[in-house]
Amino acid sequence: MSIDDLRAQYEVxxxxxxxxADEKKRLVTGSPSHLDEITHYVFGGRLPADRPLxxxxxxxxxxxxxxxxxxxxxDSDHPGHVAYVDLSDASRAIAEARAAARGLTNITFxxxxxxxxxxxxxxxxxxxxxxxxxxxxxxxxxxxxxxxxAGALAPGGGIGLMVYAPLGRTGVYPxxxxxxxxxxxxxxxxxxxxxxxxxxxxxxxxxxxxxxxVSDHRQADANLYDLxxxxxxxxxxxxxxxxxxDSAGLAIGSLIxxxxxxxxxxxxxxxVLKRLDGLSWLERAAWAEQMCGSMxxxxxxLLRPADLANAVAKLDGPDVIPVxxxxxxxxxxxxLPPGGSLEVEVLGTVLPLPLxxxxxxxxxxxDGKATLADIHAAIAPATGATWEAFFTQVxxxxxxxxxxxxxxxxx
Numbered sequence: 232m233s234i235d236d237l238r239a240q241y242e243v244x245x246x247x248x249x250x251x252a253d254e255k256k257r258l259v260t261g262s263p264s265h266l267d268e269i270t271h272y273v274f275g276g277r278l279p280a281d282r283p284l285x286x287x288x289x290x291x292x293x294x295x296x297x298x299x300x301x302x303x304x305x306d307s308d309h310p311g312h313v314a315y316v317d318l319s320d321a322s323r324a325i326a327e328a329r330a331a332a333r334g335l336t337n338i339t340f341x342x343x344x345x346x347x348x349x350x351x352x353x354x355x356x357x358x359x360x361x362x363x364x365x366x367x368x369x370x371x372x373x374x375x376x377x378x379x380x381a382g383a384l385a386p387g388g389g390i391g392l393m394v395y396a397p398l399g400r401t402g403v404y405p406x407x408x409x410x411x412x413x414x415x416x417x418x419x420x421x422x423x424x425x426x427x428x429x430x431x432x433x434x435x436x437x438x439x440x441x442x443x444x445v446s447d448h449r450q451a452d453a454n455l456y457d458l459x460x461x462x463x464x465x466x467x468x469x470x471x472x473x474x475x476x477d478s479a480g481l482a483i484g485s486l487i488x489x490x491x492x493x494x495x496x497x498x499x500x501x502x503v504l505k506r507l508d509g510l511s512w513l514e515r516a517a518w519a520e521q522m523c524g525s526m527x528x529x530x531x532x533l534l535r536p537a538d539l540a541n542a543v544a545k546l547d548g549p550d551v552i553p554v555x556x557x558x559x560x561x562x563x564x565x566x567l568p569p570g571g572s573l574e575v576e577v578l579g580t581v582l583p584l585p586l587x588x589x590x591x592x593x594x595x596x597x598d599g600k601a602t603l604a605d606i607h608a609a610i611a612p613a614t615g616a617t618w619e620a621f622f623t624q625v626x627x628x629x630x631x632x633x634x635x636x637x638x639x640x641x642x
Contacts, residue, residue, distance in 0.1 A: 263391025276544030284311030290366030294326030402438030
């Protein structure tokens with residue numbers, strides 16, 4: 232498998248399948264690289280104040296990450312520029328059409344390899360933030376790819392990464408091997424047709440057929456090809472991802488979403504959990520991955536080891552600003568009784584998310600602008616909450632909502 236093989240695949244089947252006309256209906260958002268998320272996990276709650284944010288989307292595909300970040304920067308008070316790089320002309324054309332449909336002018340598009348970034352770095356970098364989503368696991372040498380990205384990273388910057396995970400993709404790799412044995416040398420369209428025919432005749436015992444966490448083979452041809460017919464696909468466990476980061480002089484700062492990597496999410500027996508005391512947070516995350524069994528991917532923020540201590544925003548005082556993601560705090564507060572809970576789905580499991588007594592009054596005033604001091608001043612007369620009692624409630628609320636990717640912090 233070579234870089235030319237990768238380019239050829241994505242010229243025929245740009246991935247993920249996107250229609251630029253859909254930009255009129257919605258903005259595709261996700262992780263990594265949501266602006267509020269990277270502000271929290273990479274920049275300690277505060278974007279660089281002395282310059283526009285410089286972003287590289289390496290292996291940008293049909294544009295999800297680049298369009299999301301460019302639109303969010305355009306809508307924010309902080310200026311920024313996104314440099315998009317991808318091997319595939321067909322993929323880039325779709326991404327460019329999506330940007331045009333939105334009228335975005337803060338993206339530049341280039342054809343190129345993330346293994347050769349000197350030209351784009353000289354023009355637009357070094358980069359404060361680099362997005363590399365779903366790319367490294369398709370390279371012949373993922374470590375070389377990550378070293379190249381690290382070389383383009385500005386001091387104090389971070390990389391948002393997504394790589395596939397093996398356990399939640401049970402059944403995928405035997406199907407890849409079976410299809411590789413019977414489709415070698417066929418044109419891409421014939422490979423897809425044969426794969427769809429095989430899927431229709433799988434035995435009831437087939438692992439892919441019984442895996443509810445993988446569905447790309449039921450979707451567009453580009454999605455099926457990327458899942459089952461890709462020329463290179465290497466998944467990573469948590470320890471393997473940590474080793475990959477280390478090979479490029481980087482370290483894992485955060486895994487998204489945190490609740491997925493907390494052992495008590497999956498096993499409630501206190502006697503069992505007590506045996507995990509003393510493990511590092513990454514060792515606990517690895518244990519949680521083994522217990523969960525449904526993780527199909529890992530989303531991580533990577534940083535240089537020297538930057539780890541100050542990368543994640545801290546809930547440490549009255550000047551902190553809580554920010555909600557995809558939640559209307561006021562609307563949620565209306566139906567939330569004191570000490571109520573939310574139900575959340577985490578990797579196929581529905582979990583209760585207990586909230587503290589003052590969650591409703593606090594959420595009603597979280598608008599992305601009010602500081603904790605502002606919120607306390609607003610609710611103290613009605614609730615009688617001292618600052619210490621209020622802050623304890625905020626800590627519990629933040630732990631719950633940040634764990635499922637619904638609350639971040641700004642300075």
